[in-house]
């Protein structure tokens with residue numbers, strides 16, 4: 188029985204060839220290829236907003252928070268049900284991540300709970316596009332307006348998705364994507380920030396290159412800054428030509444990836460809906476390129492089912508361990524929905540190369556175990 192992977196990169200000859208070209212050209216660092224990837228992303232999204240590529244999604248979040256002025260003494264509200272990257276990016280600025288509950292049906296940030304977390308130090312909110320869903324985002328912007336907060340969207344799961352017909356990234360304050368190995372597209376590792384705020388974009392451009400002012404322009408011309416000024420803390424967070432070359436090929440394949448990911452989810456939904464003992468999330472997948480497929484396994488059966496899948500050489504996952512239960516981010520209050528979901532959530536295999544036959548194997552084990 189072959190191994191069924193929970194997630195995987197889908198890369199091939201096109202990416203190999205693209206990397207070869209960069210190696211032959213002899214300039215691996217940040218240069219023209221990164222500029223072209225940023226342009227390609229802009230065209231793909233159809234946005235006039237600024238696009239800045241960096242070396243991880245975490246770096247994208249960190250730089251965005253820094254650029255909107257988040258630092259020591261500030262608080263940022265963030266759902267506890269997310270990858271620890273969201274939390275780390277906040278604490279990296281010196282600010283405090285304030286964990287918040289989520290909606291039991293979707294895993295999206297619960298704004299009623301968020302309301303309890305606001306105080307004079309609250310400066311921003313970081314909604315997460317959990318399982319690529321962001322249908323409730325309008326509420327976050329109303330909340331932000333009411334409390335005068337900036338919004339940094341963790342859209343690591345959201346690249347290529349739409350909301351009400353609009354591509355994610357085209358609307359909103361500061362939107363961050365991840366291109367790590369298993370996301371909807373990959374650049375090996377990588378990430379991008381999209382924002383309509385020119386000043387924030389310029390700060391991010393400098394900060395990704397150790398704060399060297401306007402170094403981006405030099406590097407895009409194949410040059411370097413030999414006389415320069417630095418006014419702000421920066422980081423070594425830029426993207427390399429090698430990564431961008433992979434990313435550009437992946438972007439060309441995204442529409443194809445999207446078709447298979449959508450088909451996978453439709454099949455899971457069709458075959459698993461109505462089974463007592465599990466509950467699908469209440470997510471409308473029609474405009475989504477689904478990154479993960481989490482569902483709830485009820486009656487304390489999640490761990491047993493996970494083990495049953497493993498015995499049949501099928502990987503599954505739990506997205507995510509609650510951040511407010513980690514030593515570093517411990518809260519002195521409970522977040523009941525996040526804690527319940529942590530006991531129930533199970534993510535099924537989902538990637539662009541998953542076949543219907545493989546899905547049948549997954550589905551039959553779930554049915555055998557629960558029915």
Ligand SMILES: *Cc1c(COP(=O)(O)O)cnc(C)c1O
Nearest residue numbers: 243244245270272343365366367
């Ligand atoms: C992947 C991911 C990140 C971080 O992206 P990296 O590119 O791995 O640094 C942040 N938030 C969420 C929800 C993610 O899934």
